[in-house]
Amino acid sequence: MLDQSAFDLRRYLRGNSQTTGVWIALAMLILFGLLRYDNFGGAYNFSSFLNYNAMFILISLGMCFVILTGGIDLSVGSVAAFTSVVAAYMSPYGIQVALPCGVATGVLIGVLNGFFIVGMRIPPFIATLATMLGAKGGALIISGAETIAVDWGSNFTRLGMESAFGLFPWAILIVAGVAIALWVLLEHSSLGRVVLAVGGSEDASRLMGLDVDRTKLFVYALSGGCAGLAGVFLASGFGAGQPLEGVGWELSAIASVVVGGTLLTGGIGSIPATIAGALLLGLVFNILNFENGRGTISMSAYWQMVIRGGFLFAVILLQTRGISGPRKTGMTQ
Amino acid sequence: MSTTELPLASPSRTYASGAGFVRQHGSLIALALILLFNVMVTPNFVSLQTFFVNISQVATISIVAVGMTLVIATGGIDLSVGAVMALAGALAPLIFTSEFAQAYPVLGLTAAIAVPLVVALGCGVFNGSLVSLLNVQPIIATLILFISGRGIAQVLTNGNLQTFSNKAFSYLGTGKILGLPFQGWLVLALAIVIWWLVHRTLFGRYLLAVGGNETAARLTGAPVKRIKIGAYVICAGLAGLAGLIVVAINSASDAARIGNLMELDAIAAAVVGGALLQGGRAPVFGVILGAVIIQLVRYTLLANGVADEVALVAKAGIIILAVYIQQGRKD
Numbered sequence: 001m002l003d004q005s006a007f008d009l010r011r012y013l014r015g016n017s018q019t020t021g022v023w024i025a026l027a028m029l030i031l032f033g034l035l036r037y038d039n040f041g042g043a044y045n046f047s048s049f050l051n052y053n054a055m056f057i058l059i060s061l062g063m064c065f066v067i068l069t070g071g072i073d074l075s076v077g078s079v080a081a082f083t084s085v086v087a088a089y090m091s092p093y094g095i096q097v098a099l100p101c102g103v104a105t106g107v108l109i110g111v112l113n114g115f116f117i118v119g120m121r122i123p124p125f126i127a128t129l130a131t132m133l134g135a136k137g138g139a140l141i142i143s144g145a146e147t148i149a150v151d152w153g154s155n156f157t158r159l160g161m162e163s164a165f166g167l168f169p170w171a172i173l174i175v176a177g178v179a180i181a182l183w184v185l186l187e188h189s190s191l192g193r194v195v196l197a198v199g200g201s202e203d204a205s206r207l208m209g210l211d212v213d214r215t216k217l218f219v220y221a222l223s224g225g226c227a228g229l230a231g232v233f234l235a236s237g238f239g240a241g242q243p244l245e246g247v248g249w250e251l252s253a254i255a256s257v258v259v260g261g262t263l264l265t266g267g268i269g270s271i272p273a274t275i276a277g278a279l280l281l282g283l284v285f286n287i288l289n290f291e292n293g294r295g296t297i298s299m300s301a302y303w304q305m306v307i308r309g310g311f312l313f314a315v316i317l318l319q320t321r322g323i324s325g326p327r328k329t330g331m332t333q
Numbered sequence: 334m335s336t337t338e339l340p341l342a343s344p345s346r347t348y349a350s351g352a353g354f355v356r357q358h359g360s361l362i363a364l365a366l367i368l369l370f371n372v373m374v375t376p377n378f379v380s381l382q383t384f385f386v387n388i389s390q391v392a393t394i395s396i397v398a399v400g401m402t403l404v405i406a407t408g409g410i411d412l413s414v415g416a417v418m419a420l421a422g423a424l425a426p427l428i429f430t431s432e433f434a435q436a437y438p439v440l441g442l443t444a445a446i447a448v449p450l451v452v453a454l455g456c457g458v459f460n461g462s463l464v465s466l467l468n469v470q471p472i473i474a475t476l477i478l479f480i481s482g483r484g485i486a487q488v489l490t491n492g493n494l495q496t497f498s499n500k501a502f503s504y505l506g507t508g509k510i511l512g513l514p515f516q517g518w519l520v521l522a523l524a525i526v527i528w529w530l531v532h533r534t535l536f537g538r539y540l541l542a543v544g545g546n547e548t549a550a551r552l553t554g555a556p557v558k559r560i561k562i563g564a565y566v567i568c569a570g571l572a573g574l575a576g577l578i579v580v581a582i583n584s585a586s587d588a589a590r591i592g593n594l595m596e597l598d599a600i601a602a603a604v605v606g607g608a609l610l611q612g613g614r615a616p617v618f619g620v621i622l623g624a625v626i627i628q629l630v631r632y633t634l635l636a637n638g639v640a641d642e643v644a645l646v647a648k649a650g651i652i653i654l655a656v657y658i659q660q661g662r663k664d
Contacts, residue, residue: 137645302487309481
């Protein structure tokens with residue numbers, strides 16, 4: 001722990017090298033954007049950027065919990081697509097019905113993941129891969145592979161398209177609330193301690209009498225619920241249930257979590273840094289769009305993929321200098 | 334095995350001998366059931382045409398899955414195989430339709446096969462180095478090329494669909510030896526070579542040892558880092574080869590579609606075939622059996638008019654069932 005009387009910056013940086021990197025990179029990208037583009041810091045870009053990334057922050061938060069236990073959830077993208085269709089069907093009854101239905105659907109799929117992993121002892125990677133395929137298939141089946149229009153007459157679309165006080169989109173306010181709740185849960189509750197303990201050493205946790213299985217069930221249900229909420233935002237923000245969306249979201253979420261310094265083997269990680277990781281990856285996209293808009297370079301979607309991969313590479317290079325020593329290499333324990 | 338299981342967690346360990354038989358031969362039983370179902374239900378299943386279609390489909394999955402198995406045997410995973418396929422598949426037509434290749438057809442064709450394979454092997458070096466030299470977790474290390482590899486392929490081709498007619502190159506995808514598709518023979522040859530590599534060479538010995546218990550392998554003097562890089566390089570090389578075959582089959586190359594979702598099929602084939610995600614096993618012929626099962630299930634559903642999306646759900650069920658059945662084989 002830090003010595004309160006004498007704040008040693010170097011020691012602090014060394015102790016938190018995984019998470020400080022992401023904050024510095026985030027600050028530098030924001031500074032770069034502010035200096036280079038006129039409208040970068042404008043209210044419009046600010047709110048649309050946050051609004052668009054609300055979904056990714058949400059699934060990254062759920063993913064963070066799963067990864068903290070040493071697991072992985074590949075199903076989040078498909079779950080979001082599935083629940084966006086469910087929410088679109090429920091939209092005529094208003095947000096007060098559609099939102100709980102969407103979240104509940106996500107939680108149910110998460111519980112199914114948990115059952116596969118805890119009850120049938122199937123490795124998380126395979127179990128969630130299967131529910132990924134299943135949820136994708138399910139979304140296409142119930143929607144007939146078409147986008148499902150939402151009901152504009154209800155208050156459903158306000159969630160994803162309008163802002164409170166003209167600045168903060170409703171979606172991002174909800175995400176902020178979820179993030180704070182999850183941060184408190186992880187850092188200041190006994191359940192959070194157990195999550196970290198399970199990721200640190202599952203066997204040791206079992207021997208200490210912690211309920212490992214229930215904790216695992218919880219994190220997958222939580223991840224499913226977050227993905228479900230993201231699906232509600234998707235339907236609300238884009239005005240349609242999107243059965244074909246969500247491809248690659250799980251990898252974006254994993255990338256956000258890892259860029260935020262969380263160890264994939266579990267046990268070490270933080271909620272704020274995960275949000276910073278998600279914002280960082282989103283910001284790369286945002287800046288590339290501005291660069292396109294300026295017409296200085298013709299940045300095709302293809303180049304954007306290349307640059308995003310390169311950026312992930314750079315962040316990983318930076319982090320591996322901070323994380324040293326032998327580590328568990330297997331992904332499934 | 335390195336997996337430490339608490340005895341209370343697996344009550345099903347002492348299974349009756351009947352259940353034990355199912356666990357040991359689950360994939361063969363599944364294959365027999367699928368074949369029986371098809372012979373009885375699917376129209377025109379017993380025909381040479383159907384047989385050839387399935388062989389050429391299963392060949393690409395098999396080639397990628399065998400490479401994936403080597404990586405999985407080290408306790409890793411390779412998400413980038415689809416992107417590497419796209420990269421290799423996009424490069425080949427660029428080379429043999431170039432002016433150089435028009436002037437020197439033989440040299441051009443050789444380059445069209447060699448250069449994409451070398452690039453693919455380079456991708457493997459990149460993945461393997463990240464994993465073994467920088468200690469990056471495999472899923473993250475290969476995520477980089479998963480994201481950007483297809484992008485590079487699309488940048489190279491400007492995102493255009495390349496169509497071509499090149500008899501010599503198309504042999505990779507449409508050629509026949511003794512009346513059977515060339516890829517079928519290729520898979521057989523590759524499987525034998527890789528089986529030999531795993532079970533009869535020092536590399537194979539070390540590969541399984543690294544996956545079984547990395548620390549123990551290091552202590553006994555295995556060159557762990559080089560072994561791991563080797564696995565990723567072979568995996569990427571095979572993915573590159575599969576990319577060439579897909580392009581040759583279609584006489585067209587679309588960087589956006591080559592090898593799409595192949596990483597999932599390959600992983601599924603590997604686990605259905607008996608590979609353990611924790612590492613330590615590389616059942617080469619089992620994995621090819623897994624690829625056959627995955628392909629046959631898809632074919633069965635499509636040929637019987639079941640929609641593609643339902644086939645996805647079925648595939649999910651098969652993966653869960655296959656891994657569940659294997660839980661008892663871990664010992």
